[in-house]
Amino acid sequence: MAAVGTVLVILALATAGAAAAGSGAVAPSILQDAGPLVRWGLIFARVVADIAGSVTVGVLLLTAFALPVGKQGQAHRPAFLIAAAAATVWALAALVLLVLNLGDVLGAPIDSPGFGSQLVAYTRDIEQGRGLGLTAAGAAVIGLLAAGAVKTSSAAWLTAGSLACLIPTALNGHAASSSDHQTAVSSLGLHLLGASIWVGGLAALLLLAPTVKGPVLANAAQRYSTLALWAFIAVGLSGVINSWLRVGSLGNLGNTYGLLLLGKSVSLVLLGMFGYRHRVATLPDLDAGRPGAFTRLAVVELGIMAIAFGLASALSRTPPPNAGEPTTDLAESITGYPMPPAPSLAHWFTLWQPDLMWVLIAAFALYAYLTGVFRMRARGDAWPLGRTVSFALGLIVLVYTTSSGPAVYGRVTFSGHMVMHMVLTMIVPPLLVLGAPITLALRSVPARKDASRGPREWLLIITESRYLQVLAFPPVAAGIFAGSLVAFYYTGAFHLALTTHTGHELMDVHFLLSGYLFAWTMIGVDPGPKRFGYPIRLIVLLATMAFHAFFFLALMNGDTVLQSQFFGNLGRTWGGGLLDDQQLGGGIGWGIGEFPTLLIAIVLMVQWARSDDRESRRYDRKAERDGDAELTAYNEMLARMSGQKAAPVKEGQTPPAAS
Numbered sequence: 076m077a078a079v080g081t082v083l084v085i086l087a088l089a090t091a092g093a094a095a096a097g098s099g100a101v102a103p104s105i106l107q108d109a110g111p112l113v114r115w116g117l118i119f120a121r122v123v124a125d126i127a128g129s130v131t132v133g134v135l136l137l138t139a140f141a142l143p144v145g146k147q148g149q150a151h152r153p154a155f156l157i158a159a160a161a162a163t164v165w166a167l168a169a170l171v172l173l174v175l176n177l178g179d180v181l182g183a184p185i186d187s188p189g190f191g192s193q194l195v196a197y198t199r200d201i202e203q204g205r206g207l208g209l210t211a212a213g214a215a216v217i218g219l220l221a222a223g224a225v226k227t228s229s230a231a232w233l234t235a236g237s238l239a240c241l242i243p244t245a246l247n248g249h250a251a252s253s254s255d256h257q258t259a260v261s262s263l264g265l266h267l268l269g270a271s272i273w274v275g276g277l278a279a280l281l282l283l284a285p286t287v288k289g290p291v292l293a294n295a296a297q298r299y300s301t302l303a304l305w306a307f308i309a310v311g312l313s314g315v316i317n318s319w320l321r322v323g324s325l326g327n328l329g330n331t332y333g334l335l336l337l338g339k340s341v342s343l344v345l346l347g348m349f350g351y352r353h354r355v356a357t358l359p360d361l362d363a364g365r366p367g368a369f370t371r372l373a374v375v376e377l378g379i380m381a382i383a384f385g386l387a388s389a390l391s392r393t394p395p396p397n398a399g400e401p402t403t404d405l406a407e408s409i410t411g412y413p414m415p416p417a418p419s420l421a422h423w424f425t426l427w428q429p430d431l432m433w434v435l436i437a438a439f440a441l442y443a444y445l446t447g448v449f450r451m452r453a454r455g456d457a458w459p460l461g462r463t464v465s466f467a468l469g470l471i472v473l474v475y476t477t478s479s480g481p482a483v484y485g486r487v488t489f490s491g492h493m494v495m496h497m498v499l500t501m502i503v504p505p506l507l508v509l510g511a512p513i514t515l516a517l518r519s520v521p522a523r524k525d526a527s528r529g530p531r532e533w534l535l536i537i538t539e540s541r542y543l544q545v546l547a548f549p550p551v552a553a554g555i556f557a558g559s560l561v562a563f564y565y566t567g568a569f570h571l572a573l574t575t576h577t578g579h580e581l582m583d584v585h586f587l588l589s590g591y592l593f594a595w596t597m598i599g600v601d602p603g604p605k606r607f608g609y610p611i612r613l614i615v616l617l618a619t620m621a622f623h624a625f626f627f628l629a630l631m632n633g634d635t636v637l638q639s640q641f642f643g644n645l646g647r648t649w650g651g652g653l654l655d656d657q658q659l660g661g662g663i664g665w666g667i668g669e670f671p672t673l674l675i676a677i678v679l680m681v682q683w684a685r686s687d688d689r690e691s692r693r694y695d696r697k698a699e700r701d702g703d704a705e706l707t708a709y710n711e712m713l714a715r716m717s718g719q720k721a722a723p724v725k726e727g728q729t730p731p732a733a734s
Contacts, residue, residue: 079281079374083381084126090385091122094338098331100392107182116175121388124168130161131217132237133275134282136302139230141295142287143526150227153286157279158233162218169211173204206243213240227528228536241267242577257411260576261431262316269309272302274380281373293361294525300354307347314343316431322395332393335386342383349376405646410486417649418491423480432580433477437470444512447519458515466510473503477583487645489637489653493660496586497667500556504590505598505675513538513601544604549596549612553619556593559585560626564637573641593619598678609683616679620672627668630661
């Protein structure tokens with residue numbers, strides 16, 4: 076397997092070199108040239124970094140979700156060693172890219188005077204250098220931790236960390252300069268995610284094949300096949316979006332960039348055909364104990380993937396034909412989108428700037444939820460229609476909030492931002508919580524029978540974990556929910572959310588999750604940590620909303636403008652001044668927060684009343700089954716206490732007080 080891997084890496088490097096030479100990606104710069112070491116090194120280092128990163132992600136993902144768990148939660152130890160080696164190579168390649176990128180930016184060789192001090196400043200102060208530095212540091216940490224890891228839970232955490240290391244690559248590619256910055260970056264991130272899972276998973280299967288038994292390999296390959304199908308869809312969809320943003324028209328496909336893009340497209344089609352072949356032919360061979368056919372086909376498939384990686388590396392150094400024209404719109408130069416027209420009721424619903432990440436998350440969540448509902452009904456189990464409607468409505472509002480009026484005006488005004496914030500944290504979460512998605516998943520997703528951990532097993536681990544017990548403690552959940560207002564708006568987090576794509580998306584994620592956690596502790600019906608009684612929950616709800624009201628009243632009466640430099644430099648010509656808009660935002664936050672709070676309080680009271688009814692019916696059913704043994708035991712206790720035979724207490728009669 077080592078020899079095969081070496082051949083595949085050489086194939087990828089050769090493809091990258093040939094494509095770069097043919098496209099002019101390594102041609103000397105007319106003005107300042109950093110030299111052939113920098114020009115060619117960037118091509119080859121990118122190939123090595125992409126392959127090593129994909130193997131790291133693939134091995135850890137299979138370890139966490141496809142391979143059996145040993146005693147005391149121990150994972151497949153050879154997988155960790157492979158992941159540690161791949162992550163170390165990834166870190167070194169990212170470090171080389173960091174150095175070579177600075178040489179390319181400066182147009183100077185890496186041994187030029189003062190290069191070392193400039194490298195420190197580049198890594199600390201410039202976004203591209205900072206991103207590469209974070210990737211190198213993150214991959215190095217993953218390599219060190221993987222070398223000593225033994226448990227499957229560690230594989231899950233390391234998988235999340237390795238996926239996070241892909242983010243800087245999405246932020247620093249051609250997508251960063253696209254006119255539709257948000258969509259371009261999100262689609263490139265999706266492309267990298269899909270490719271890493273697809274390529275890395277297949278490479279991991281081949282690397283792990285000598286160390287696992289036949290049935291284990293067959294089960295892992297079957298699960299990988301499902302992941303590969305979703306990855307194929309993600310790569311294809313994101314590739315189409317990115318290609319259109321960079322090429323602009325079909326006529327541009329005839330230039331060098333377009334030809335490389337066509338080469339990648341052909342590779343994708345061929346890989347889809349190989350994937351289909353795996354599903355219909357080689358997976359049954361594995362089940363029958365004949366792994367040879369799978370290995371041969373997988374090696375050829377990885378060969379095509381290596382060619383695709385080489386083409387991708389050359390593409391990363393080839394200027395796209397639709398690089399975009401400089402804009403005179405101040406808002407567009409800062410946010411990536413032009414200044415919208417003055418707000419109106421129609422504009423709040425007709426202006427759209429789709430956020431690809433949230434559109435895809437909502438679509439997948441709805442698909443998964445409806446799949447669970449259909450599975451329940453197929454086996455004759457009922458699922459309340461109201462829960463389905465509530466969950467679907469929550470997803471619709473989520474897409475609207477992140478892609479329409481609230482997002483459009485939230486980029487340029489504080490009041491619009493506050494609308495987006497409050498809907499994400501106060502309206503969407505209760506709708507999703509009342510849909511009971513965890514209960515549906517636990518009832519519809521089958522349990523694994525081979526000691527591996529699938530979605531159902533991980534969901535149970537998360538809902539029963541000590542970490543969630545702490546987070547779901549009502550005062551803690553309320554503190555996160557309410558305290559986030561101060562921590563976000565009065566720190567640098569607000570500035571990062573306004574000025575960076577990653578900060579914006581993390582802001583949305585935090586608003587949604589903190590609201591979901593709070594709503595779940597208040598009115599959630601899904602299983603999880605033990606909740607407080609209804610009176611305590613109602614008190615926590617009212618106290619939290621009182622803090623909310625105090626915060627927004629302070630905004631309404633304050634005279635200091637938050638992020639005045641950002642909002643003031645957008646060139647907005649409509650609406651009131653910055654302070655007036657901020658005070659309007661405070662009023663919006665207060666007003667929007669009151670109605671959902673009232674609804675949560677009503678739902679809480681209804682649940683409280685129903686819980687009493689359920690307890691009463693439970694007691695009656697128990698009494699019918701055991702002949703009211705509890706009441707009989709009570710009579711006997713009274714008799715023992717009084718030292719004589721007590722008159723029996725009839726059902727419905729209040730027992731006499733003991734003397």
